[in-house]
Amino acid sequence: MKVGFVQFSPVFGQVEDNISRAECFIESVEADLLVLPELFNTGYLITSREEIEKLAEPVPSGITTEALSEMASRRSCYLVAGIAERDDDKIYNSAVCVGPHGFIGAYRKIHLFSEEKNWFSPGNREFQVYDIGVCRIGIMICFDWIFPESMRTLSLKGAHVICHPSNLVLPFCQDAMKTRSLENRVYSITANRTGSEERGDKKLSYTGKSQVMSPEAELIIRSGDDTEEAHAVAIDISKAEKKLLNEYNDLFKDRRPEFYFIP
Ligand code: ACM
Numbered sequence: 001m002k003v004g005f006v007q008f009s010p011v012f013g014q015v016e017d018n019i020s021r022a023e024c025f026i027e028s029v030e031a032d033l034l035v036l037p038e039l040f041n042t043g044y045l046i047t048s049r050e051e052i053e054k055l056a057e058p059v060p061s062g063i064t065t066e067a068l069s070e071m072a073s074r075r076s077c078y079l080v081a082g083i084a085e086r087d088d089d090k091i092y093n094s095a096v097c098v099g100p101h102g103f104i105g106a107y108r109k110i111h112l113f114s115e116e117k118n119w120f121s122p123g124n125r126e127f128q129v130y131d132i133g134v135c136r137i138g139i140m141i142c143f144d145w146i147f148p149e150s151m152r153t154l155s156l157k158g159a160h161v162i163c164h165p166s167n168l169v170l171p172f173c174q175d176a177m178k179t180r181s182l183e184n185r186v187y188s189i190t191a192n193r194t195g196s197e198e199r200g201d202k203k204l205s206y207t208g209k210s211q212v213m214s215p216e217a218e219l220i221i222r223s224g225d226d227t228e229e230a231h232a233v234a235i236d237i238s239k240a241e242k243k244l245l246n247e248y249n250d251l252f253k254d255r256r257p258e259f260y261f262i263p
Pocket of ligand 1 (some may be wrong): 168169
């Protein structure tokens, strides 16, 4: 199976252009599964509720999910991509999953970061695992990484590959994903954006370094910190089936939840 990511620098508010640019990157690689950044179609640095209300789309009937479904069908692949989702009067920072036969599901970011709390409602659905035939995938978005429970939940639910659309601004995540992948014995694909956004008196710079990490904590591929790139690599899903660290330790069977504190 070949999996990978698209790393690029979307322009705020230019939804159709961002979709077209993403499409060029998707066309440039042969992959079974590709992950795109968080909010890849809208950009990230929101300055008012009104502007994100205009940019958010219903799922799956919005133009972005429809365009992604069409691409997935044409390329015969699976895509996971971050978009702003409108549902009645609520807006979610979501990631949609589409495949060769269309829309599969959407995850709504559970752990909102910083000012996202001003614009989005926190996700109201459980972490979900999708069986795409060759493997099972789970989705979390950017800041979810800092809560080990996110990836643990997806892994305990049977995910082999964690798809992780991101707009990272802090320098910690890419290295931390080594531990997240190791402790859960799963692959992770972090698709980060690059560039910076300056809107009004606000500026954010994104850290790039999109990557694929193995269940054995090997960094299989990492892109540059300020380049636009798309890559896919071959992975062996059987490595994510086995949870054995050595002949004595199975990282799932050895858990002792009766001693863990859940307040
Ligand atoms: C983030 O969650 N976009 C940092």
